[in-house]
Amino acid sequence: MIKTKNLSKDYGSLTAVANLNLTIQQGDIFGFIGPNGAGKTTTMRILVTLLEPTHGTAFIDGLDVRKKGKKVRKLVGYMPDFMGVYDDLKVFEYLEFFAAAFAIERKKRKSIVDGVLELTDLQSKRSATVDSLSRGMQQRLGLARVLIHDPKVLILDEPASGLDPRARIEIRELLRELKRMGKTIMISSHILSELEEICDHVGIIEHGRMVFSGTLEEIRPRLGIESKVRVQVANNQDKAVELLSALPQIRQVQVIDDYISVTFGDDQEGDGIIARTLVNGGLDVTFLQPEQLKLDDAFLQLTKGIVH
Amino acid sequence: MNTALTSFWKLFNPARLTGPLFGKELRVSARRKRNYLLRFMYVILLTVFVVIVWLSVVEPQVSTTFQKSRMAVAGKIIISTIVGFQFAATQLIAIVMLSTSISDEIYNRTLGLLMTTPINGFQIVMGKVCSKLLQLILLLAISLPLLAIVRVFGGVAWGYVLSSLCITLTAAIFTGTLSLFFSINNRRAYVVIIKTTVTVGFLFGLLPTIIGGVLMAPMIFGRGPQMGSYPVFWHVLSHFSPFYAISRNTAGLMSPGLPAGVAWFYWPLHCAFMLGLSVLLMALCAGIVRKVALRQVVGQLEHTSKRKRRRRGGKSSLEPAQSEDAVGVVRRVRGSPVLWKDLRAPLIRGVEGRNSLIGLVVTIVALLATYAVWAHEGYLDENFTHISYTVVFVSIAMIFHIVLSASSITVEKESRAWPILLATSMDDWRILSGKAVAVFRRCLPVWLLLAGHVVVFVLVGYIHVIAMVHLSMLVIWLVVFLTCSGLYFSSRFRRTTSAVVTAFGLAFVLWVIVPSVLGLIGAVSRNKYIAQSCVFANPAVQAGVIISGASGRYNARADLGSLRYNWLDGNLDIGSTTAVLAISMLVYVFFGFLFAWRAKCRFRRNIF
Numbered sequence: 069m070i071k072t073k074n075l076s077k078d079y080g081s082l083t084a085v086a087n088l089n090l091t092i093q094q095g096d097i098f099g100f101i102g103p104n105g106a107g108k109t110t111t112m113r114i115l116v117t118l119l120e121p122t123h124g125t126a127f128i129d130g131l132d133v134r135k136k137g138k139k140v141r142k143l144v145g146y147m148p149d150f151m152g153v154y155d156d157l158k159v160f161e162y163l164e165f166f167a168a169a170f171a172i173e174r175k176k177r178k179s180i181v182d183g184v185l186e187l188t189d190l191q192s193k194r195s196a197t198v199d200s201l202s203r204g205m206q207q208r209l210g211l212a213r214v215l216i217h218d219p220k221v222l223i224l225d226e227p228a229s230g231l232d233p234r235a236r237i238e239i240r241e242l243l244r245e246l247k248r249m250g251k252t253i254m255i256s257s258h259i260l261s262e263l264e265e266i267c268d269h270v271g272i273i274e275h276g277r278m279v280f281s282g283t284l285e286e287i288r289p290r291l292g293i294e295s296k297v298r299v300q301v302a303n304n305q306d307k308a309v310e311l312l313s314a315l316p317q318i319r320q321v322q323v324i325d326d327y328i329s330v331t332f333g334d335d336q337e338g339d340g341i342i343a344r345t346l347v348n349g350g351l352d353v354t355f356l357q358p359e360q361l362k363l364d365d366a367f368l369q370l371t372k373g374i375v376h
Numbered sequence: 377m378n379t380a381l382t383s384f385w386k387l388f389n390p391a392r393l394t395g396p397l398f399g400k401e402l403r404v405s406a407r408r409k410r411n412y413l414l415r416f417m418y419v420i421l422l423t424v425f426v427v428i429v430w431l432s433v434v435e436p437q438v439s440t441t442f443q444k445s446r447m448a449v450a451g452k453i454i455i456s457t458i459v460g461f462q463f464a465a466t467q468l469i470a471i472v473m474l475s476t477s478i479s480d481e482i483y484n485r486t487l488g489l490l491m492t493t494p495i496n497g498f499q500i501v502m503g504k505v506c507s508k509l510l511q512l513i514l515l516l517a518i519s520l521p522l523l524a525i526v527r528v529f530g531g532v533a534w535g536y537v538l539s540s541l542c543i544t545l546t547a548a549i550f551t552g553t554l555s556l557f558f559s560i561n562n563r564r565a566y567v568v569i570i571k572t573t574v575t576v577g578f579l580f581g582l583l584p585t586i587i588g589g590v591l592m593a594p595m596i597f598g599r600g601p602q603m604g605s606y607p608v609f610w611h612v613l614s615h616f617s618p619f620y621a622i623s624r625n626t627a628g629l630m631s632p633g634l635p636a637g638v639a640w641f642y643w644p645l646h647c648a649f650m651l652g653l654s655v656l657l658m659a660l661c662a663g664i665v666r667k668v669a670l671r672q673v674v675g676q677l678e679h680t681s682k683r684k685r686r687r688r689g690g691k692s693s694l695e696p697a698q699s700e701d702a703v704g705v706v707r708r709v710r711g712s713p714v715l716w717k718d719l720r721a722p723l724i725r726g727v728e729g730r731n732s733l734i735g736l737v738v739t740i741v742a743l744l745a746t747y748a749v750w751a752h753e754g755y756l757d758e759n760f761t762h763i764s765y766t767v768v769f770v771s772i773a774m775i776f777h778i779v780l781s782a783s784s785i786t787v788e789k790e791s792r793a794w795p796i797l798l799a800t801s802m803d804d805w806r807i808l809s810g811k812a813v814a815v816f817r818r819c820l821p822v823w824l825l826l827a828g829h830v831v832v833f834v835l836v837g838y839i840h841v842i843a844m845v846h847l848s849m850l851v852i853w854l855v856v857f858l859t860c861s862g863l864y865f866s867s868r869f870r871r872t873t874s875a876v877v878t879a880f881g882l883a884f885v886l887w888v889i890v891p892s893v894l895g896l897i898g899a900v901s902r903n904k905y906i907a908q909s910c911v912f913a914n915p916a917v918q919a920g921v922i923i924s925g926a927s928g929r930y931n932a933r934a935d936l937g938s939l940r941y942n943w944l945d946g947n948l949d950i951g952s953t954t955a956v957l958a959i960s961m962l963v964y965v966f967f968g969f970l971f972a973w974r975a976k977c978r979f980r981r982n983i984f
Contacts (some may be wrong), residue, residue, distance in 0.1 A: 116799050142801045152793030162707045167798035168713035195706055
């Protein structure tokens with residue numbers, strides 16, 4: 069649904085995006101991660117036709133963003149990292165204005181606006197002026213605006229920034245609902261734990277270059293990270309260490325407080341082997357959990373944190 | 377004694393009065409190219425004016441003996457020209473420079489931050505005013521060598537130079553402070569500029585004139601004593617109003633032995649009065665700035681007037697507004713969304729609908745009153761009456777067109793809604809045409825005043841019907857050219873102030889500077905046609921010529937063939953006049969569309 073080929077954007081001598089290649093399948097939620105100034109927002113602005121790339125091309129649903137700007141804009145709903153507010157417009161008027169801007173027929177607009185207001189839980193603010201809304205409400209309104217023309221693709225630049233925990237959870241649920249509706253979503257955020265929960269794929273960008281693109285599971289081998297399992301037994305920890313050390317698949321066994329950390333040589337389902345070995349050895353396994361690679365850890369390892 | 381001196385120094389130490397904001401403002405302004413451009417333009421303009429005056433007074437083509445005999449007169453006229461120029465320019469520059477002084481701090485959310493430091497409101501105000509004042513002093517200083525050289529010609533006392541500079545400076549301090557005062561509650565610079573100009577015009581121009589008019593009514597109607605019998609009023613007026621003060625001061629230079637009965641004038645008194653007024657206004661500003669800063673600190677809505685907050689439901693100035701309340705009627709979008717949205721905005725931003733209506737009613741009543749006065753005096757069938765009305769209406773409409781078109785896109789850029797609008801599927805031409813039509817529709821009330829005047833007096837028989845055709849041609853090119861050039865500058869710049877000032881600058885250069893420079897060339901080369909061809913293109917000149925040739929008790933009833941239009945090189949008949957108007961219309965419309973095309977090309981550039 070979204071594809072870029074050697075996409076580059078220069079601002080004078082500064083290269084914001086360099087030969088970016090990216091593919092996002094239809095119905096996916098793609099998390100776009102990177103340090104400040106990495107080129108995320110620039111990439112998104114190119115995809116929504118607000119910026120011209122210096123080199124390379126980008127396609128939305130097969131349409132070249134450079135040549136088919138108007139058609140692309142019909143397909144895409146863009147929520148920038150700031151809220152553009154028209155003074156003295158009411159919430160309903162604001163949404164109807166954008167519905168008209170997307171050439172939605174007048175008789176259909178009211179029901180569409182009411183629909184997105186309901187979806188974003190903004191019915192009670194229907195007659196409030198836009199600039200009087202709180203930050204969280206404005207973010208919701210931004211999301212409602214994005215949905216007004218029922219786009220296939222949503223490009224959301226930091227939609228959860230500045231929101232309280234409840235609002236963040238609500239936005240997360242809303243994004244899941246949109247995914248169920250078949251939308252393709254590209255989302256950037258600095259709150260990695262949240263992206264981890266909703267994204268099918270992630271892309272990590274630094275200095276305008278994509279340093280990783282794929283599923284979270286694909287990050288581990290890429291980073292050369294070994295699978296680990298944490299085990300706790302009710303009795304005889306020494307025997308457990310002895311049994312596990314004897315297994316050929318296991319590279320390292322470490323005792324950390326009352327836990328045993330078991331490292332595998334490659335990414336395989338180690339928890340089954342461990343459980344079987346310990347139970348067959350007559351030990352009571354009270355806790356067994358594969359150690360998850362956190363997106364935060366992957367991000368830290370993949371990026372150097374240098375801002376240009 | 378030492379302690380007293382130390383206390384005095386502590387209290388009135390300039391660094392303490394202005395605070396660190398003064399240094400910061402100077403550093404920032406030193407990095408802005410536009411300040412250097414301003415100085416350059418100031419010097420250029422000053423030079424052009426001086427050379428024009430010099431050539432017109434000394435007349436280089438006549439004998440040297442005559443020229444030498446004119447030196448003293450030339451010195452006086454040149455210095456009074458420089459003083460007049462400085463007086464007008466510094467006030468205008470002070471208004472523009474301080475028009476965003478506080479609103480920028482609010483917009484950038486730094487005013488609340490300043491309040492978390494030991495800086496107080498007065499230091500903020502003083503820091504802003506003094507830093508800009510320093511730049512104004514620099515501009516005034518630029519002309520000092522010129523004043524010194526011209527003084528060599530003789531006839532000009534140092535006292536005049538000093539008093540004029542002081543009157544100019546104190547007037548600039550007051551207008552600058554007034555601009556800062558309005559910038560506290562108005563985000564848009566052009567609104568501040570308009571409000572300040574109107575207030576200054578009202579306080580120092582209209583109000584004294586009205587009072588003077590009322591006092592002198594018996595004299596005007598020939599039933600009372602002469603003007604000299606009202607010395608007290610003129611004494612007060614010349615000390616209260618800087619306009620009267622500077623003209624009185626210059627009158628003293630040009631005619632040292634003034635007749636009895638003309639107002640006594642002591643310039644230090646006027647300067648002290650203006651400074652006192654400025655200090656009072658600064659104190660008021662300091663108080664309001666503190667309140668606004670506190671509102672920002674507690675997360676209140678910025679740039680929201682007390683009335684607006686009350687309308688939204690907040691009871692006190694620090695109480696948050698009730699956003700969920702239904703406010704007014706929700707209006708449905710009809711037709712072009714851009715046109716619909718732009719037409720919702722009030723004619724002058726910051727002035728609410730009810731106030732706009734009151735303003736319109738007051739304007740119409742005042743207008744009718746002027747018609748009544750002219751009718752009473754029997755001047756309605758004179759062509760100068762209609763020239764005055766037409767030029768005033770055209771000038772007001774031009775100002776509205778420039779301001780509204782130049783702010784049309786920058787307003788959206790400032791509120792960060794522009795990229796969102798560009799991300800919709802509306803094509804750029806549709807947005808541009810929506811904006812252009814909206815500008816015209818918003819300026820329509822002013823054009824209707826002109827149309828009303830012309831139609832009524834055509835029906836009455838005081839204006840020839842052909843004036844409607846000629847004025848329509850003028851209005852067409854003015855609307856197209858000013859709207860499209862304004863939209864271009866609006867798409868070119870990010871800030872409303874820059875766009876509005878540049879749009880005014882274009883009009884000023886095209887219709888004042890270029891004819892002046894060409895007039896200069898024409899005077900030197902003794903070719904009057906060079907200047908005249910440019911003056912023809914001036915809308916005020918066109919409006920004046922159209923009406924002067926087609927109004928009045930004789931012209932209004934004359935045959936088409938016998939109408940004569942007084943262009944600067946002599947009388948032209950109706951065919952030639954129509955041709956001149958048609959050519960200028962075509963040229964301006966062409967350049968207008970060129971601007972529109974460039975505006976469209978720039979739509980998606982430099983938007984973040």
